Amino acid sequence: MDNFFISTAISYTNGPPHIGHAYEVIAADVIARFKRLEGKNVFFLTGTDEHGLKVQQKAIKLEISPQELADQMSGNFIEMGRALHCSNDDFIRTSEERHKKAVREIWLKMKNNGDIYLDDYSGWYSLIDEAFYNEDELIKDDKGKFLSPNNTPVEWVEEQSYFFRLSSYQEKLLSLYENNFIQPKSKMNEIKNFVEGGLRDISISRKGLDWGIRVPEDDDHSVYVWVDALTNYISALKWPEKSDLFDNFWPGDLHLIGKDIVRFHTVFWPAFLLSAGLELPKQVFSHGFILNKGEKMSKSLGNIEDPMSLAKTFGVDQLRYFLMRETPFGNDGNYSDELLINRVNADLSNDLGNLSQRCLTMVKKNCDQSIPQKNKLNNVDQELLNLVDRKKASIIKLMSSYQISSYISEVFELVSDTNKYFSDQKPWDLKTSDPARMNTVLWVSCEMLRRIGILLQPVIPIGSSKLLDFLNIDSDKRLINFLSDDYVLESGKPIKDPEIIFPKIDLIK
């Protein structure tokens, strides 16, 4: 069977999930669900990154232990995933023993390969990014104070530290970038330039950090949180144990991450893997950030959107649909209630919802609540049905290159073509004049709804399964393969009582 391993970044447990975290896990879920529809054997992984100074300091502030904080927060992330109907196969926590074992092992492998040495570190560190910076990478604020390239505060650090010989990997990394390892291309160029500029060895331990995994054979040091965190992608596959899970899913197919952590995934991570003698993941895709009405979300601005309460207010499918449809995947996007309401009302309530409601209500009333009789198809009918055949390959290709928003927009073209067909053919007028033709028009419309329903499952799993349930489609006949003409709707099969799937949302002032 064709295997596919997709992972998200693992989230820090120093705060609860926000809409940016939801965005990433929903996108990964859409891709995972789509791959399953293609018949692939998918392993979809997400989790929490629990160690490090940032989490430790937050716990001290709350007067609880870092483990208690991590337990609470990872609970919130797990709950968010469930609430948003994310279909992850595992949830890795870096405080789990299975993970710690893998981190110690990858450290030893890198060390045995001669890539780790002890030295003195002096330089800048950003706690928020959990990253070391060279002075030439820093920017100055208006008071002349240094900031990291992500605009976060930095502090001067001088301590004994273990180093990783990143400098030895420049050539190998550059040849890795010759393929499509980094997406989108703009990010690839940025990373390529960075690596071409020369790589220095990096510090990979912190002295005196309590909340971390101890360096093997040296209790005074803890493993730098990024060495720890990145290893989750293989510890969740049971590495270093020999297992079918690891054999089937490593090298991973896709690490889906935000644009702020590309360097860690495309420079550090492949270098660590090369050093440890492990295969490299096939692709890293960097998505954009969700902004709140154009502004970066932050605690100090008080503009952090809670995905759970948005899903409660507007609906799970509605939130998923908006986040995936509104912005081309890879670009930054904007959140506001108004944008969501307008998008959902226009596409889900008006276009898709009305089509299914009008069509299925007519079927219920006029066709004995069963799939209508399909009589002779004319050119118009055939043309509409052929559209799916003609467009299928290009629509699928969009999802294969993770152009999620374009995929959705293409499927909604089919919705609007079907709406136009329905209005033009006026089945309500045919009721008395030509009932056989009315049946055919309703059959064609139902058949289009079946195909649209199949294609929308990854994005709006709740609404599309309702739609496919109304049409009484067997649950094992909802895969991409069943889009073909060989599996069209069976006339006479009873349908379920249709209901409104996407009620219109009132604009909140």
Ligand code: MSP
């Ligand atoms: N713990 C690290 C990742 C380690 S992966 C081995 C981390 N955690 S995070 O909680 O800060 O971010 C988790 C993911 O959410 C990252 O991919 C990050 O880019 C993404 N996002 C954080 N804020 C975001 C938005 N506002 N919008 C979209 N994604 C954002 O980084």
